[in-house]
Amino acid sequence: MNAKSLARFEARAKIIKAMAHPTRLFIVTELAGRERCVCELTGLIGADISTVSKHLSILKSAGIVEDEKRGAQVYYRLHCPCILQFCCCADEVVKTVAKEQLELSK
Amino acid sequence: MNAKSLARFEARAKIIKAMAHPTRLFIVTELAGRERCVCELTGLIGADISTVSKHLSILKSAGIVEDEKRGAQVYYRLHCPCILQFCCCADEVVKTVAKEQLELSK
DNA sequence: CAATCATTTGGCGATTTGGTAAAATGCCTA
DNA sequence: TAGGCATTTTACCAAATCGCCAAATGATTG
Numbered sequence: 294m295n296a297k298s299l300a301r302f303e304a305r306a307k308i309i310k311a312m313a314h315p316t317r318l319f320i321v322t323e324l325a326g327r328e329r330c331v332c333e334l335t336g337l338i339g340a341d342i343s344t345v346s347k348h349l350s351i352l353k354s355a356g357i358v359e360d361e362k363r364g365a366q367v368y369y370r371l372h373c374p375c376i377l378q379f380c381c382c383a384d385e386v387v388k389t390v391a392k393e394q395l396e397l398s399k
Numbered sequence: 400m401n402a403k404s405l406a407r408f409e410a411r412a413k414i415i416k417a418m419a420h421p422t423r424l425f426i427v428t429e430l431a432g433r434e435r436c437v438c439e440l441t442g443l444i445g446a447d448i449s450t451v452s453k454h455l456s457i458l459k460s461a462g463i464v465e466d467e468k469r470g471a472q473v474y475y476r477l478h479c480p481c482i483l484q485f486c487c488c489a490d491e492v493v494k495t496v497a498k499e500q501l502e503l504s505k
Numbered sequence: 506c507a508a509t510c511a512t513t514t515g516g517c518g519a520t521t522t523g524g525t526a527a528a529a530t531g532c533c534t535a
Numbered sequence: 536t537a538g539g540c541a542t543t544t545t546a547c548c549a550a551a552t553c554g555c556c557a558a559a560t561g562a563t564t565g
Contacts, residue, residue, distance in 0.1 A: 305424055306424055308488075308492045309418050309424070315405065315409045316523095330541080330542095332541065339400070343524085343542085343543075347544095350543080362531090364532065365531075365532050365539095365542080367542060373492045375495075376488070378488045382481065383411035386461070387414060389478070437511070438512085448512070449513075452511095453513085468561090471561075473511075473513090
């Protein structure tokens, strides 16, 4: 694998890695509807606010979400709505595997 | 978030996590063309064979690839070819971010 | 059966991740 | 400007991940 290919795979992996956590998937799904501030998300998730803030900063540094400070609150929204396809892709695999399990158990 | 939703997000995250590594993305891309045995992949990747084997077992336990032993070799192929969409999804984000960086530097 | 090749498994050190608490920062209002 | 709210950052710990080596396993061949 040459340097250019390697860089490409690393760039992709960075995005995918940012999505590789249940809480972050939830956040992205939640932001699909509309923007939310950190405390709204924290309420929905039920973890420490600093934990949620960290998850958001991971999503932000991957370029998946963007933030906007309005007054004391920081609102987050999807920067790349195409990221929602990740859930569909993942669901396809989940479904395929589940179907096969069912088949095996017959 | 209720238990059912949580389980769904965890299942998705498991698949996505399995894809969240440059080497595993490379393997999946390589298997898109045709099945390969472990030593072929090892040659292409240039890591220790045990490392490659471990990456393959992660992909396998996520249901992304399947293996078949033929003689002394084990051949791996995509179980869910739809997994290739992950690269497209990731590339979309990479492209969007890159475009924006360019815009900012003008 | 012994030697060899392909692969997997177990174990080790180094690094990264995920979560919380506490401190720091920034904004708003009295 | 003092106090309070929203958020981020820092420090710290436990757990997970990554990569290699060495040993174990399985199949093939002489």
